[in-house]
Amino acid sequence: MRTILEALYHGQLQPNMTIVPSHPEYLSACKQVTAETQQWRERLGEEVFRALEEYLDLYDSVNSMYVEAAFHHGFKLGANLLIETMSPRQ
Template sequence: MKTILEALYRGQLHPHETIVPSHPEYQHLSQQVVAQTEQWRNRLGEEAFRKLEEYFDLCDSVNSMQVEAAFQHGFRLGVNLMIEVSGNREEWLQKAASGLL
């Protein structure tokens, strides 16, 4: 079995393709989006709807960049937290042994 690091390095790990929100309303809201999209397509006609889709694509690009930045920030924060905790490991063990935690 390959390590996560190996899979990531070799381009075999694509978590963004498999993430599905677990929020209870996600499925319902997703279905509403699909239904309303079809309604707008019918109301606007193909040409106007195509322009609206181009606008939404721009919005999606901006949102994707924000999500990517948030992921990177969160990942860095998590790694720094691990470094901080592991750097004080001896102090933590001493406190734990003396009952101070």
């Protein structure tokens, strides 16, 4: 079995590809989003809906950047906590 560092180095560790929220309402919310997306497509027509999708893609991109920054911050905070915990008290 490989270490976490080896798996990360070899591109085998991709937590963003395996995370599935455990919130009990997650799957039903996903189904509702899919159904409502189809309803909006029918109401708006293809051209307007395509413009809306471009806007939503931009919003998702901004949100992804924020989530990535939050992940980095949390990871660094955790690493610093470990360093502080393992360092001799001064």
